[in-house]
Amino acid sequence: MKVIVSGKAQGKILKTNTPINFLGTVDKKTGTIHDSKHDLYNIPMKDSILVFPNGIGSSVGAYTIYSIKSNNSAPSAMICKKVDLTVASGCALANIPLVIATDQEYDKLQNGISLTLDTDSGVL
């Protein structure tokens, strides 16, 4: 894994293989996806370890990440497969730990499993 924003976090894995458009589809107060076509539709991200391939869409999605953190509805950490600047900069400002997993690590992460993430440890 590669550390983008360091920190420690604990939570249950909330995993999707569909990219997330933070601005277009995530409610900035509740931190839930309101796109009914997305497989995380209506599931709160709060306190989860959010695992998703990458962010897509508007650059303002970084503010959405900052907003959900300010509104206490943010994931406790995020794990992605690919980097995008919206998620990286949003997590940096909001102090949400963010790591990029290798394909192998990513595939091992299973929805619903409790995970403790310590970016200093160097392993997932």
Add this chain to the structure above:
Amino acid sequence: MELTKEEELALKGEFGETLQTAYRILVATGEATNAQKLIPIQWAHLSGVNYNTIGDAGEEFLSKLSQDAKVKVMTTVNPMGFDFDSVSRYDLSDEFILKQKSIADSYKKMGVIPSFSCIPYEIFDLPQKGTQVSFAESNAAIYANSIGNLKTNKESAFSALASALTGKSPYSDLRIDDTPNLTIQMKVQDPDELAFGMLGYFAGKVADNAVNLSGVSGMDRRKCKALCGGMGTSGRCGKFILGEQTGSEKIDFDKKEMQKIHDELNTADKGDIITLGSPQLGLQEMADLSMMLKGREFSKRCMVFCPRSVQEQARTFGYTNEIEHAGCEILSDCCTCLSPLIDKDEFDSVTTNSIKGAYYLNNSNGVGVNLKPLSKIISDETK
């Protein structure tokens, strides 16, 4: 990533909290894109201006930041939620108006040019070929890289803001020349601007950070903007190169693929209102619209979005006469996508020729979208 001594000190907070925050963002985005160093940029274009999108948390953040932050390079900004000239005619809450004013004031206090436009490439002179810039608005980043001969990553609202405050950006990704490993072969004949928008949306879905487009002909500025807008909406792709790249993987964009995208984004058979402009219309598009609308009148409301400097020139040249005679409302400083002026309590559906607009109208504003090219909007909806 290697930092200079001064950059290290800034990151440690020696030069204050604002620069520390800015450098923290640059380091995270630099690490994320495997950058070796930070390089100077000459122009930043910021997103995150519309209260509808950044909300209370964003408004408070900018208000606090603007107490001591100043931009270091030329900085322009994206549209906000409405046009102060006509806001009294719309049913927006006082709170919305006040918060929007606070956001605009915060940016002005930091020294930005209050352009409130998503097409900076059309209303400002472009610096010389190869200049490093930092554009957060996706359609503008794609245009700058692909047509404007500039270099930018598809920046986020915060990475561009950090660039504005420091005059720097990580040297990585699209700032370094490389060759896209995918070519999309355009197989749709005589594409209109809607087809170009769908080509962009398709490319954004299948491409990585850059893509080759082959078989593209007859692309004018309107079609090019539609392509950039669509591409920026669906993925992370921030650059296209026209022509085929030997040895790259090839995918066709044909009628079948186009139909799939149309089915995804066209969610209504007709619209209660028409919107034109996402990206905002430029001066030539206003001139064209004026010609097309000569002696005609819309049967329903039609909102036309363009930058303020474009509207002022269009008034001087008389283009606005025909557009307003046809019944259009011309709005500046805001845009179709993410405008609170299009509310689902008031409208069930919107007719537009914008793929980017369609995506956000449907997903964020919660209204249905009826997609049509401009020529068909005019033939169907005016008399």
